[in-house]
Amino acid sequence: MISENLRKVEQEVQKACALASRQRESVTLVAVTKTVDLETTIEVVTNGVTDCAENRVEPFLAKKEAMKDLNVTWHFIGNLQRRKVKHVINEVDYFHALESLSLANEIQKRATKKIRCFIEVNVSGEESKQGIKPSELSSFVEQLSEFDKVEIVGLMTMAPFQSTKSEQRDVFLQLRNLQKSIEAQQLTYAPCHELSMGMSNDYTVAIEEGATFIRVGTALVKE
Ligand SMILES: *Cc1c(COP(=O)(O)O)cnc(C)c1O
Numbered sequence: 001m002i003s004e005n006l007r008k009v010e011q012e013v014q015k016a017c018a019l020a021s022r023q024r025e026s027v028t029l030v031a032v033t034k035t036v037d038l039e040t041t042i043e044v045v046t047n048g049v050t051d052c053a054e055n056r057v058e059p060f061l062a063k064k065e066a067m068k069d070l071n072v073t074w075h076f077i078g079n080l081q082r083r084k085v086k087h088v089i090n091e092v093d094y095f096h097a098l099e100s101l102s103l104a105n106e107i108q109k110r111a112t113k114k115i116r117c118f119i120e121v122n123v124s125g126e127e128s129k130q131g132i133k134p135s136e137l138s139s140f141v142e143q144l145s146e147f148d149k150v151e152i153v154g155l156m157t158m159a160p161f162q163s164t165k166s167e168q169r170d171v172f173l174q175l176r177n178l179q180k181s182i183e184a185q186q187l188t189y190a191p192c193h194e195l196s197m198g199m200s201n202d203y204t205v206a207i208e209e210g211a212t213f214i215r216v217g218t219a220l221v222k223e
Pocket of ligand 1: 032158
């Protein structure tokens, strides 16, 4: 049941915040609703979740339209094909998967306002993962200076699927160090205050390591 799942996740979030001496308000719980239908997504929101994330264009647009009276902050996660940018980019509140200059180019071309973006970083170095290599991040950020529709609000990563707590911690800590180094440059187009990291398996570790947005799917929507 959603309400029971949410209660458990909320309890874990509060525990992790306490452990890390952080305020609960410093972490936004983003419910990843990509695997569930409209009805269940509405249930998540009516139980008090303010932020939802989707990873496919058509279901996202349909849910957003159907839920327009519910005051949801919408996140787009996962791979976005360039040809689909025009359908979706002005509808999202946060885009979590900026991972190439060509995608930034397309966003620049299609956006009618500034788009809040997270740069996806492939910290773990897995072949299967998309994202900018840590060693290429600073030059990537530099190249984004010419795109006035792209605002870099933070960095995003995923820990390896099957990993130990200490491996997760290591990935999250590395992302945080990268985030701090960009933030320290005080670029107007890249304030980079935020860290999008932590999923059902590892969100408590992510909070301990500074996550400001956790993206939780399974733990919230499982039966
Ligand atoms: C699916 C997905 C999540 C949620 O994963 P769970 O393990 O179900 O919590 C988070 N982030 C991204 C990028 C995803 O694709």
